[in-house]
Amino acid sequence: MARQPKSFFTPERRTLLEDLTGLSETDTAALELVGRYAAEKLWPQYEAINADRRAFHAAMDSLIDPKQLGFRGSFLPEDLGGIDLSIPAYMMGLEMLSQGNASVALSLAIDGSVLSALSRLGDEQQLGRYVRDALRDKRMTAFALTEPGYGSDAGNLETRATTDGASWKLNGQKTWTTNGGWADYYFVVCRTNPDRNLGPAGLSVLMVHKEEIAAIEQIPKYTVPGSYTATLTFADSVVPAADGAARLVGSVDTGFMDAKRLLEGGRITIASFGLGIASEAFEMALDYTRTRESQGEALIEKQAIALPLAEFDARLDAARLMTYTAAKRMQAGRMENAEASKAKLLGSELAAELADFNRRVHGSYGLAKEYRCVQLIHDAGVAVTGEGTSEIQKILIASNRKKRTGKDPGFRP
Ligand SMILES: Cc1cc2nc3c(=O)[nH]c(=O)nc-3n(C[C@H](O)[C@H](O)[C@H](O)COP(=O)(O)OP(=O)(O)OC[C@H]3O[C@@H](n4cnc5c(N)ncnc54)[C@H](O)[C@@H]3O)c2cc1C
Incomplete structure (x- = not known):
């Protein structure tokens, strides 16, 4: 592959969070580290991490070892072993990790949802064993x-x-x-x-x-x-x-009913996870269509390619805005019921569509193992299905609308 990314903490990602939520010094430092780690370590080793458990564990170890990157549980307060990273910054970290390797990002995301639920529901002994000690001793x-x-x-x-x-x-x-x-x-x-x-x-x-x-x-x-x-x-x-x-x-x-509310945040993590896959598919499509020529010009010069790319560009921005707005509201304890569902629905479906588009613009090479196109399609599948499928998110969005308006979910006031 021609690309050699240095960091996924791009100026666009930085500006988005700066403008939307503000970035503390802790947030910026963590995102710079994670952005570099995802681009320089995970991304080049994508195939190895997917195929070899030792490579997967080596990749995870830096993220879960508090003495190394320690990104795991970083959103928790310091007395629970975190670094008080803001929730939007944590979600953006997951997005960048998912762009580097979705297997790594998913493993961390699910563990993070459990730690988050435990940090709110657990008693003092449970916080000690399952949060503080688990982080320190690298128990997933x-x-x-x-x-x-x-x-x-x-x-x-x-x-x-x-x-x-x-x-x-x-x-x-x-x-x-x-x-x-x-x-x-x-x-x-x-x-x-x-x-x-x-x-x-x-x-x-x-x-x-x-x-x-x-x-x-x-x-x-x-x-x-x-x-x-x-x-x-x-x-x-x-x-x-x-x-x-x-x-x-x-x-x-009633334990699960309480946990369920807290696990809403898990949907935002899957939205971020989907955005990472969508970003990688988008970058791959740009990269390939800029260099591949047909009838004397680069594919990207053809309107049939440039226009869908422009639309995906706009949809990526929109899905990010939604995801990080939901994360900001979650931080403030003001998240609306269907907000995480909407972010997850848009982010994951975008990942699936972009992964498919990327495969198509690669022509036959999109089906070659040498390229990651097919793997991105498979990885987007779990964004669409995990933490509630798209159909289930739509049902939740519709029933929330019904509750709010007292009208049939199909009716738009
Ligand atoms: C890689 C991966 C990791 C996962 N990790 C976890 C994990 O850590 N923990 C965990 O608990 N689960 C996990 N899951 C499971 C995942 O959350 C479920 O698979 C998902 O919720 C869908 O359930 P199902 O597969 O039983 O599909 P089903 O519920 O059988 O759905 C099949 C199809 O029917 C549709 N459907 C179902 N009900 C309705 C309805 N009422 N109206 C309209 N359409 C409907 C669905 O949208 C879907 O298209 C993971 C899944 C994958 C693929």
Whole structure:
């Protein structure tokens, strides 16, 4: 590839955050480091990180080691082991990491959502073990909601947890768990109330340790191939009620409803993740069409190529504005219900469309392994599907509109 990016913290990205949210010295320093790391380390090793677990771990290690970049959990306050990075700056860091390598960015994003939820819901012992110590000791977390029979319909999930007071017993399966098999700690959503009519109101959250899971099996996959994605099996698996820290996060039966609100931020991380893939597809398309000639001129000189590129350029700006505005409101505690859904919908669909466009403008080379075009399409797939598919985001946006206007979601006042 002709490009040799030096930093993904481009003047455009810097100006956007400066104007939209302001950048503290901490934000600027962290984004400069992460932007360089993503461009100079992750991006050139893209294929190696996707194919070789050692390369993946080496890439992750700098990000999770507090003595190196320590980007993991950086949005947390200092007393919890973070550096008080602003949420918009954290999201932009994820965008740049995703431009460098989506597998790395997704692993970090999911862990970040768990740390964020725990930092608000955990009691003092839980904060100590699962946040402060986990950051210091480089123990990763995973979020286990999806089950083989329940993805979009997670409110009806079946994994059952019963207790005799001294311990919990778990039965069921979780699947598509990012960081599954690597993480030490699993934020497992399970049914504690047998009345299935209660839906999500009968679900609780338990912190389960890796060794308490009966079986962990990796899922071979096209998308984010460097990252761990596993199916977890619980078979009369015993989890102590407390062993230095309680395993139940929040309250019985309502724990997941509380966590759900906090996990809204996870949608913004996936929007940022999608923007990173979209940015890389855009840069690749620009790069290729500037140099590839047809009928005596560069492809980019053809209106049939230049106009869709101009439109993608505008849509990238718009999706960024939405994502970082949502992140700013999240920081201020003023995020509207459907805001993260809108950002995620636009950012992820843009990633999918741009990745496909990039593949097309590369002609046959777009299908060659030598280029990253097909991998970007696969990686965009998880942006569209993870943390709720696009259809689910549209349903959430529509039902939020209905609540606000009291009218049918199809009606636009
Ligand atoms: C790489 C990767 C990593 C992931 N990481 C995690 C993780 O860390 N933790 C975790 O818990 N999960 C994770 N997931 C799972 C992901 O969140 C789910 O796969 C996703 O929510 C969709 O669920 P599903 O696959 O069961 O699809 P389904 O829910 O079966 O949906 C299938 C199709 O039907 C559509 N559909 C479903 N219901 C409706 C409806 N009511 N109206 C209209 N259309 C509908 C969907 O939009 C989709 O197009 C991950 C997935 C991937 C691919």
